[in-house]
Amino acid sequence: MAIDPTYMKGKAAIVGVTDRVSPTGVLGVPERQLEMEMIGEALEDAGLTIADVDGICAAGFMMPSMELAEHLGITPRWTNSTMTGGSSFEVHVQQAAAAIALGQAEVVVSVYAQTPRARGKGLGDMSAMMGMMDQSNPMPMVEWEMPAGNVMPGGAYALAASRHMAKYGTTSEQLAQIAVSTREWACKNPRARYQEPITIDDVLASPMISTPLRRLDCCLVTDGAGAFVMTSAERAKDLKKKPIYVLGTGTAHDHAMMISQMPDLATTPGVISGREAFKQADLTPNDVDLLMSYDSFTITVALSIEDLGFCPKGEVGAFVEDGKLGPGGSFPVNTSGGGLSYTHPGMYGMFLIVEAVRQLRGECDDRQLDNPKVAIAHGCGGVLSCTSTAILGTEDAL
Amino acid sequence: MSRMTMGQSKHAEPFWEATKEKKLMYQYCTATDKPVFYPRQISPYSLKDTLEWRESSGKGEVYAVTVVHKPSMPMYMPKVPYAVAIVELDEGYRMMTEIVNADVEKVKVGDRVKVTWEELSGGKNYPVFEPDA
Numbered sequence: 316m317a318i319d320p321t322y323m324k325g326k327a328a329i330v331g332v333t334d335r336v337s338p339t340g341v342l343g344v345p346e347r348q349l350e351m352e353m354i355g356e357a358l359e360d361a362g363l364t365i366a367d368v369d370g371i372c373a374a375g376f377m378m379p380s381m382e383l384a385e386h387l388g389i390t391p392r393w394t395n396s397t398m399t400g401g402s403s404f405e406v407h408v409q410q411a412a413a414a415i416a417l418g419q420a421e422v423v424v425s426v427y428a429q430t431p432r433a434r435g436k437g438l439g440d441m442s443a444m445m446g447m448m449d450q451s452n453p454m455p456m457v458e459w460e461m462p463a464g465n466v467m468p469g470g471a472y473a474l475a476a477s478r479h480m481a482k483y484g485t486t487s488e489q490l491a492q493i494a495v496s497t498r499e500w501a502c503k504n505p506r507a508r509y510q511e512p513i514t515i516d517d518v519l520a521s522p523m524i525s526t527p528l529r530r531l532d533c534c535l536v537t538d539g540a541g542a543f544v545m546t547s548a549e550r551a552k553d554l555k556k557k558p559i560y561v562l563g564t565g566t567a568h569d570h571a572m573m574i575s576q577m578p579d580l581a582t583t584p585g586v587i588s589g590r591e592a593f594k595q596a597d598l599t600p601n602d603v604d605l606l607m608s609y610d611s612f613t614i615t616v617a618l619s620i621e622d623l624g625f626c627p628k629g630e631v632g633a634f635v636e637d638g639k640l641g642p643g644g645s646f647p648v649n650t651s652g653g654g655l656s657y658t659h660p661g662m663y664g665m666f667l668i669v670e671a672v673r674q675l676r677g678e679c680d681d682r683q684l685d686n687p688k689v690a691i692a693h694g695c696g697g698v699l700s701c702t703s704t705a706i707l708g709t710e711d712a713l
Numbered sequence: 714m715s716r717m718t719m720g721q722s723k724h725a726e727p728f729w730e731a732t733k734e735k736k737l738m739y740q741y742c743t744a745t746d747k748p749v750f751y752p753r754q755i756s757p758y759s760l761k762d763t764l765e766w767r768e769s770s771g772k773g774e775v776y777a778v779t780v781v782h783k784p785s786m787p788m789y790m791p792k793v794p795y796a797v798a799i800v801e802l803d804e805g806y807r808m809m810t811e812i813v814n815a816d817v818e819k820v821k822v823g824d825r826v827k828v829t830w831e832e833l834s835g836g837k838n839y840p841v842f843e844p845d846a
Contacts, residue, residue, distance in 0.1 A: 449720070450719065450721075451720065451721075451722065451723055453721070453722060455751050457719045457720060458719075458725065458751070459751040459808065459809065460809045461717050461718075461719065461786075462716040462839060463797050463809045463810050463811050464717070464781060464784055464786065464792065464795065464797055464811060465779070465781070465785075465797045465809060466779075466781055466784060467785050469785075470781065470785075470797060473779035474777040474779050474797070474799055475777070476779075477778050477779055477822060478776065481823065482822075522782070522783070523780075523783075524783045525780065525781050525783070525797075526780040526818075527779075528779075573751075573809075574809075575799045575807050575809040576751075576807075
């Protein structure tokens with residue numbers, strides 16, 4: 316018998332969130348310490364303790380959830396080490412919600428900490444990866460893309476932007492408006508890395524990295540950390556904060572780290588992950604009050620808006636150019652200030668979830684939306700490779 | 714100008730050996746009549762060893778292009794600005810490459826290009842592309 320596609324809707328809820336960022340971009344705390352502190356804060360936010368946790372998620376190299384659980388000294392009965400880059404934490408939402416719905420776990424924690432600034436390395440540093448490489452069996456990207464001299468990861472997004480511009484007439488000014496609107500939100504967030512307004516001209520005057528993307532089309536490189544706690548809808552009712560329910564989720568990927576293998580550089584697998592999430596939630600894009608979209612680059616947001624169905628394919632340039640993504644606009648996006656202006660330690664997806672939950676709870680002070688009921692956290696990992704869409708909502712959205 | 718070449722896989726030896734004679738090779742799945750690139754041991758379409766090597770015309774068009782101003786790898790710094798592109802070959806597969814012998818800022822999606830070669834070590838060559846006037 317086929318399972319009702321909406322079976323998952325509202326079965327699990329996020330009940331605790333936290334994050335740690337710095338206005339300087341530097342935290343100066345070791346990653347493992349940050350993880351411990353984030354787990355403690357998220358559990359405190361939920362009114363739970365580590366003794367309640369029976370499921371654990373982490374993303375990273377090797378066996379991250381095992382290393383983490385060992386450090387915590389716990390014996391989870393459910394584990395998840397899914398690593399899809401920046402979308403890992405949306406995948407954790409999807410898989411934790413399924414586990415909770417099936418009774419395989421009751422209280423699941425997912426955590427993330429990364430301190431690229433402490434290491435003094437940018438995201439483009441691949442020396443560790445190269446050092447581990449077997450020269451007679453290199454990763455495909457090393458053999459078939461790296462010699463061309465593409466900027467990583469920015470050049471991959473630049474190629475996608477060039478394709479979208481050529482195919483649909485999207486302009487640099489329109490992409491720049493995404494950075495401007497996002498910065499307007501950051502100006503309302505006292506914890507954001509950058510809180511000075513910028514203009515389209517500022518974006519266009521910033522140094523060219525790889526055409527058509529300039530410095531201000533690119534995300535930050537900061538330290539940062541965060542965590543969420545999820546439990547069953549039943550248990551969520553007795554906890555400290557208003558439960559934020561998981562309404563629908565979807566994940567898809569159509570290549571890994573080689574942008575030359577992406578079937579269509581102007582269309583992401585968000586078409587699929589979004590479709591699946593909306594189907595499970597029994598909702599449409601019209602029902603969404605807030606889009607928290609991965610914004611590694613301005614083009615990432617543009618493609619996500621189209622692929623999730625908020626405007627027709629190819630029309631995102633005209634859709635964003637009136638500033639509707641910013642404060643007071645009709646389609647709020649990335650109210651924290653995003654990876655472009657708030658924080659971006661490398662796998663930014665955790666911060667999408669944290670902000671979506673805070674907005675739905677009404678905890679966002681100056682940047683708080685008017686009584687939002689449905690928010691999307693849409694992660695994007697690799698180089699536009701793996702999207703994962705989590706639709707979250709308040710009790711009113713059930 | 715040297716390139717970052719960090720290894721060549723054993724199963725792609727026919728590709729790299731052919732570059733000594735400035736021939737651009739690609740794989741073709743005879744079971745499903747589809748081109749395959751990058752090189753594989755087993756066809757991703759049939760999941761069997763149904764791949765044969767074929768010589769490409771070396772002609773195609775620019776599918777996507779970016780002009781690099783701030784490279785990730787310091788050894789590419791002397792080249793800036795240079796054009797990195799994904800080229801769609803006439804045989805129906807795509808590869809990442811550099812567009813050379815061109816006014817880089819004027820290279821655009823849809824431009825016709827043809828393969829040309831840049832010397833690597835050991836007599837091998839690296840396929841780059843230039844405008845096909």
